[in-house]
Amino acid sequence: MALTPALALDRVSFAYGPIAALTEVSFALAPGERAALLGRNGAGKSTVARLIAGLLRPAAGTVWVGDWDTGHHPPEALAHRVGSLFQHADQQLFGRTLADDVRFGPRALGLPPPEVERRAAAALAALDLDPLAGEHPYDLAPALRKLAALAGTLALEPSLLVLDEPTAGLDRELRARVVRALLARASVGVALLVITHDLTFAAEALERGLVLDAGRLSGDAPLAELLVAPSRLEPVGLLPPPIAALATALALPGRPVREADARRVLARVAHVRPSA
Amino acid sequence: MTRLALERVSFWYPATDLPALEDVSLEVGGGEIVALVGRVGAGASSVLLVAADLAPRVTGGRLRGRVALTGGRRGLVLASPWTQLSGMAFTVWDEVAFGPANLGWPRDEITQHVERALTRLGIAALRARDPATVSGGELARVMLAGILAMDPAVLLCDEPTGALDPVGAREVWRLLRALADEGRAVLVATSDLDAAAAAADRVVWLERGRVAGAGPRALLADEATCAAGLGTSVASVWRAAGLALPYPATVAEALARWR
Numbered sequence: 001m002a003l004t005p006a007l008a009l010d011r012v013s014f015a016y017g018p019i020a021a022l023t024e025v026s027f028a029l030a031p032g033e034r035a036a037l038l039g040r041n042g043a044g045k046s047t048v049a050r051l052i053a054g055l056l057r058p059a060a061g062t063v064w065v066g067d068w069d070t071g072h073h074p075p076e077a078l079a080h081r082v083g084s085l086f087q088h089a090d091q092q093l094f095g096r097t098l099a100d101d102v103r104f105g106p107r108a109l110g111l112p113p114p115e116v117e118r119r120a121a122a123a124l125a126a127l128d129l130d131p132l133a134g135e136h137p138y139d140l141a142p143a144l145r146k147l148a149a150l151a152g153t154l155a156l157e158p159s160l161l162v163l164d165e166p167t168a169g170l171d172r173e174l175r176a177r178v179v180r181a182l183l184a185r186a187s188v189g190v191a192l193l194v195i196t197h198d199l200t201f202a203a204e205a206l207e208r209g210l211v212l213d214a215g216r217l218s219g220d221a222p223l224a225e226l227l228v229a230p231s232r233l234e235p236v237g238l239l240p241p242p243i244a245a246l247a248t249a250l251a252l253p254g255r256p257v258r259e260a261d262a263r264r265v266l267a268r269v270a271h272v273r274p275s276a
Numbered sequence: 277m278t279r280l281a282l283e284r285v286s287f288w289y290p291a292t293d294l295p296a297l298e299d300v301s302l303e304v305g306g307g308e309i310v311a312l313v314g315r316v317g318a319g320a321s322s323v324l325l326v327a328a329d330l331a332p333r334v335t336g337g338r339l340r341g342r343v344a345l346t347g348g349r350r351g352l353v354l355a356s357p358w359t360q361l362s363g364m365a366f367t368v369w370d371e372v373a374f375g376p377a378n379l380g381w382p383r384d385e386i387t388q389h390v391e392r393a394l395t396r397l398g399i400a401a402l403r404a405r406d407p408a409t410v411s412g413g414e415l416a417r418v419m420l421a422g423i424l425a426m427d428p429a430v431l432l433c434d435e436p437t438g439a440l441d442p443v444g445a446r447e448v449w450r451l452l453r454a455l456a457d458e459g460r461a462v463l464v465a466t467s468d469l470d471a472a473a474a475a476a477d478r479v480v481w482l483e484r485g486r487v488a489g490a491g492p493r494a495l496l497a498d499e500a501t502c503a504a505g506l507g508t509s510v511a512s513v514w515r516a517a518g519l520a521l522p523y524p525a526t527v528a529e530a531l532a533r534w535r
């Protein structure tokens with residue numbers, strides 16, 4: 001018997017007034033699957049996130065979260081299964097401390113206090129934010145606030161994470177924390193749908209690329225394939241990230257797109273190339 | 277000749293003892309793009325606020341040192357477009373015209389600058405849209421257009437490509453180059469080290485509010501910046517593979533080395 005998908009969009013359409021945002025979009029994510037939602041600005045990516053969170057209702061079609069039709073569940077009920085991080089997440093904090101803010105979600109789910117504490121502590125630890133737990137959010141750089149908002153999302157311990165640009169403005173070290181935390185969640189069966197323009201990050205954390213173009217799903221392929229195919233990327237506003245471009249330019253065996261893989265291949269190949 | 281210089285600037289936000297910036301000196305001249313890089317919290321945004329004369333004039337706090345400007349107006353594009361949105365305009369056109377209108381320009385001059393800015397950012401088709409309904413990346417372009425429409429001699433940008441798709445980001449870097457080529461001075465805080473290595477003329481590396489290094493774009497491929505996590509992707513992987521210095525900063529440089 002096939003597993004129920006963690007998320008399924010079935011011919012979903014949506015319009016903002018007269019402006020069509022999505023047209024008959026269908027795809028499904030299995031538990032533990034790690035997908036990037038890619039496409040140019042205005043392609044409809046954030047609209048998909050809002051539909052899954054229940055903040056918008058499809059004009060046509062159905063969004064399934066597990067076996068729930070999102071049309072029949074309000075956002076606060078969906079929050080038991082869907083953890084969302086929105087685009088300007090750094091501005092959505094309101095607790096007096098980071099820890100307070102991270103507790104807000106699990107508390108709102110009605111969990112008992114010890115469970116709220118456990119989840120908040122685990123989420124802060126997953127992003128190495130525990131040393132900042134007592135800080136006031138607005139004393140921190142916006143990028144750290146964004147990371148704190150992600151901790152709040154992780155603390156819901158949902159079966160599906162829908163994240164809109166989680167790494168914008170983050171430096172290499174903070175981005176590595178996000179990668180680590182997301183891989184850990186996926187390894188215990190959480191499905192990931194991550195809207196991102198940061199293809200370097202996508203290569204490290206995600207495995208499947210869903211491409212939206214003007215509100216339609218125009219591509220669905222393994223990222224390792226997609227990222228080394230400039231001809232498939234550029235028409236939808238994307239470019240190969242530097243490591244993928246390097247792998248292609250140097251014809252590295254296996255065309256690695258992740259930094260650790262590229263490092264290994266490069267070290268091996270350079271061995272027989274004294275010029276490098 | 278356009279020139280903006282920070283001379284031994286230290287800056288404290290209100291009610292703080294630790295300076296956000298400490299003894300920072302840097303300059304950007306007409307015709308060049310200078311990239312400000314650093315880890316999160318290193319002070320790049322504070323440098324831009326000081327350079328824009330918003331800190332301490334608007335933020336409060338305390339400044340030591342001097343900011344010298346010659347050659348004309350300066351304009352700052354904030355990292356978060358939602359923060360910069362005037363909230364006073366119901367169309368993208370009016371939003372972009374907000375700055376020029378406040379400069380008291382005659383109507384045709386406003387129109388001319390707004391049209392040119394919309395075209396240069398590739399958002400002319402959005403002119404009648406409500407800025408509250410455009411996408412995040414589109415709004416980032418609207419904000420940049422609004423600053424550009426004021427014809428600044430010094431352009432200060434905080435993460436101008438953070439919300440943009442990669443092709444859109446490449447276009448914005450090309451636009452910044454074109455603006456520098458017109459004689460403007462461009463100072464950009466960016467976490468996109470790969471783009472900075474390809475587009476900037478010079479790089480200033482900030483660490484805990486101080487200038488830790490400054491130099492040509494090759495700075496983003498040297499041992500110290502790579503060790504600090506501020507090397508480009510290519511330089512970092514080159515270094516991690518144990519290959520020899522100097523590390524290539526970009527794919528093009530790597531390819532040249534490989535042949």
